[in-house]
Amino acid sequence: MTQQRTATINFNDGTPTLELPILAGTVGPDVVDIRPLYGKTGKFTYDPGFMSTASCKSAITYIDGDNGILLYRGYPIEQLAQHCDFLEVCHLLLKGELPKAAEKKEWDDRIRKHTMVHEQLARFYSGFRRDAHPMAVMVGVVGALSAFYHDSTDINDPEHREISAIRLLAKVPTIAAMSYKYNVGQPFMHPRNSLNYVENFLHMMFGTPCEEYRPNPVLVRALDRILILHADHEQNASTSTVRLAGSSGANPFACIAAGIACLWGPAHGGANEACLTMLEEIGDVSRIGQYIARAKDKNDGFRLMGFGHRVYKHYDPRAKLMRETCHEVLAELGLQNDRLFKLAMELERIALEDDYFVDKKLYPNVDFYSGIVQRAMGIPTSMFTAIFALARTVGWVAQWNEMISDPEQKIGRPRQLFTGSPERNVVPIARRG
Ligand code: CMC
Secondary structure, three states, X not given: XXXXXXXXXXXXXXXXXXXXXXXXXXXXXXXXXXXXXXXXXXXXXXXXXXXXXXXXXXXXXXXXXXXXXXXXXXXXXXXXXXXXXXXXXXXXXXXXXXXXXXXXXXXXXHHHOOOOOOHHHHHHHHHOOOOOOHHHHHHHHHHHHHHOOHHHXXXXXXXXXXXXXXXXXXXXXXXXXXXXXXXHOOOOOOOOXXXXXXXXXXXXXXXXXXXXXXXXXXHHHHHHHXXXXXXXXXXXXXXXXXXXXXXXXOOHHHHHHHHHHXXXXXXXXXXXXXXXXXXXXXXXXXXXXXXXXXXXXXXXOOOOOOEOOOOOOOOOHHHHHHHHHHHHHHHHOOOXXXXXXXXXXXXXXXXXXXXXXXXXXXXXXXXXXXXXXXXXXXXXXXXXXXXXXXXXXXXXXXXXXXXXXXXXXXXXXXXXXXOOOOOOOOOOHHHOO
């Protein structure tokens, strides 16, 4: 029998020495199990931003940021992007295995049958301003789904969790496309069951009742790849938000709405939109130097959006695949000479050669390229993050489901290092100087 490895913490303030178990995963860094720390010593750990904290055990996604590796259930992202479509990847993330051919058909059919939303839900949209940001609409409408499915919100029943997962996967594209249609003042398009998942989304986005919409297969493949690459990413901010919201026993629709809210921020899913906004602001290749100088200036809060990553410090494997797709789409649409795309390619070239970016390992990330691809496809900038949310829904649901099934699961309740005033007495208002 191998001996349990341990780590010892010595305190120089009289607190007795503490021995803590070291746990090993299948791959990746070991973790020190600090759960007994507070009970045995009365001390907490301090780790804002979770720089050194594993918040859970998970068997879904593995990232090795130093070596640019991303695995879903053990499969490299490059192989999944090449051999599978998005719904196969959804099956993998949710159920642990890729579907066999017969299972795939059944799976696709099941999702297809749930793409419509309740007619009553469509009325929610008219409560929003026409210019509402699609993410504002998504947070509200996805959260509101819980009001429609009281029959399936027993989170301890695996069948309820499964049907909620299917409903979310199937309906989020419909909800996202409706937020776009509402914005442009066109009628909502009902989903069409003869189309596949991505074709159907494009049909609901760009189709109108006046004429048939025929999706371009190169663009369908590109969007499918965007969805695969964004499907899950371990314990990132929005996934941790979903887990934290779910740890209280909240229903899955409410938890996914919380994930959407977190994803919206520009340091996370909002980066692809922020990147395109930045490109528009730069406007011309001749102004790139000025913006690079601002990004390097410590006294200027400006950052090059679409560059850098918390985990990938060598390169982002998703960015490599997205770059390939980006060039394919620009060629298919004859857009290589478009002003903004030329600017983006020049920015990429300069940043990859500039010492500041090279030394700090700030490579273009997946959102740099996915924003460019989506713009080329005619998707408005404000929809980029909504499409990220659509893709990430499966990851959120898989992680939420894993958390609920984990016997070690507890309500998430971090502690703090208090820096405010110690106890003091209230002075009646007339006597406050
Ligand atoms: N432009 C200029 N300088 C940068 C950038 C950037 N995009 N990103 C980081 N730096 C600098 C930063 O100023 C700091 O410099 P110093 O060491 O001199 O203080 C150093 O690089 C390290 O930065 P950090 O903020 O400590 O790094 P982080 O790991 O906390 O942040 C990040 C990662 C993604 C939030 C950050 O790189 C960033 O803000 N990038 C732009 C936004 C973006 O593209 N986000 C999308 C991430 S990919 C999608 C996803 O997975 O959600």
